Amino acid sequence: MSGNQSRSAAYVEATDRMTFEEDSKTHFRVCRFITENGVKLGMRSVPMATACVLYHRFFQSASLQVYEPYLVAMSAIYLAGKVEEQHLRTRDIINVCHRHFHPGSEPLELDGKFWEFRDSIVQCELLILRQLNFQVTFEHPHKYLLHYLLSVRSLMNRHAWSRTPIAETALAVLKDSYHGSLCVRHKPQHLALTSLYIALQTYGVELPRGEREWWQVVCSDISKAQIEAILSELLQLYDMEAKCT
Numbered sequence: 253m254s255g256n257q258s259r260s261a262a263y264v265e266a267t268d269r270m271t272f273e274e275d276s277k278t279h280f281r282v283c284r285f286i287t288e289n290g291v292k293l294g295m296r297s298v299p300m301a302t303a304c305v306l307y308h309r310f311f312q313s314a315s316l317q318v319y320e321p322y323l324v325a326m327s328a329i330y331l332a333g334k335v336e337e338q339h340l341r342t343r344d345i346i347n348v349c350h351r352h353f354h355p356g357s358e359p360l361e362l363d364g365k366f367w368e369f370r371d372s373i374v375q376c377e378l379l380i381l382r383q384l385n386f387q388v389t390f391e392h393p394h395k396y397l398l399h400y401l402l403s404v405r406s407l408m409n410r411h412a413w414s415r416t417p418i419a420e421t422a423l424a425v426l427k428d429s430y431h432g433s434l435c436v437r438h439k440p441q442h443l444a445l446t447s448l449y450i451a452l453q454t455y456g457v458e459l460p461r462g463e464r465e466w467w468q469v470v471c472s473d474i475s476k477a478q479i480e481a482i483l484s485e486l487l488q489l490y491d492m493e494a495k496c497t
Contacts, residue, residue, distance in 0.1 A: 275316055276432070280492045282321045283307065283431040285352065286329060292348050293340055295333070297427070298392055303332035304430035305390050310380050312436065319379075322349075327376035335388050342370050393426055393435075393444035396471075400448050403470045407459050421451035425486065432489045438482055445471045446482040 283304050290300040306328040311321070326349050333340040346369055347359040360366045381388065401419050425447040429435060434443060445467055452459070459466040467479065 276492065277496055278316055278321055279308070279311065279433070280431050280489070280496050282325050284496070285322060285349075286325050287427070287430070289345075289348050289352055290329060293329070293344060295329070295340070296336070296338060297423075298394060299332045299336035299338045301392050301394070301427075301430055301435070302336050302388075302390060303328040305392075305435050306331055306380060306384070306388060308433045308436045309384050312433075314383060323372060323376050324380065327373050327380055330373055331377050331380060331388065342373055345373070346370060391440050393440035393447070396441040396444035397422060397426055397447060400444055400470045404448065404452070404459065404466065407466065408457070412457070416455050416457060418448070418451045418455065418457065421454055422448045425450050428489060429486060432485065432492070434482065434485055434489075439473075441471050442474050442478060442482060445474055446479050446486065449479055450483060450486065 286303050286307065287300055290303060295303075303325070307321075307325055310319075310324055310328070314324075326345055330340060330342060330345055343366075346366065350360055351357055360369070401422065404418070405413050426444065429443055429447065449467060462469075465476075467474065
């Protein structure tokens with residue numbers, strides 16, 4: 253390869269890396285938008301997780317340069333409510349999201365602008381459904397995490413468990429993981445296990461050891477290398493949070 257070709261390849265690589273980083277920041281901000289407004293709308297944890305997965309699945313094959321991410325996010329919230337049987341009114345979604353961008357503003361009037369906004373959400377919902385081939389039900393890590401927490405609790409001293417917020421920390425880490433695309437690239441049980449692993453490491457909790465490590469007992473198909481890889485991605489998300497504030 254000539255010097256010019258080498259420089260050209262390096263330039264393309266650097267440009268692609270910058271584009272990827274900027275896209276990752278956008279996805280992080282939009283998923284934070286989903287969770288923050290999901291809380292305001294009273295969404296449960298699983299419907300909020302489904303909304304984030306719908307968003308990430310959509311952009312696995314769609315471009316940020318073509319589709320408005322916040323519109324996709326609002327449609328994902330609306331669709332997730334249907335999928336998880338927590339139906340949300342489009343009017344509530346529109347007003348909560350509008351106030352996100354215009355703090356302190358009054359609810360939108362039911363005029364032409366409102367109905368145009370509503371039609372955009374509904375049309376985008378249909379686009380998401382087609383893009384995902386109508387495969388919109390997902391297995392989330394939450395049920396696995398609950399099972400793993402019960403297993404770990406049985407291995408711990410009762411007083412040590414009660415004074416250490418392991419469950420709360422693991423659930424918070426799992427919730428944070430949806431800000432990135434880990435939820436569509438890793439098995440739900442692996443994401444749940446790593447969230448619990450981080451919580452235990454955070455508080456320096458050591459569980460009794462037998463022939464196998466505790467994480468091998470509760471989740472037999474994961475390796476230490478896989479845990480460390482997911483852990484590294486989660487830490488990158490927390491680094492992303494600092495960059496996106």
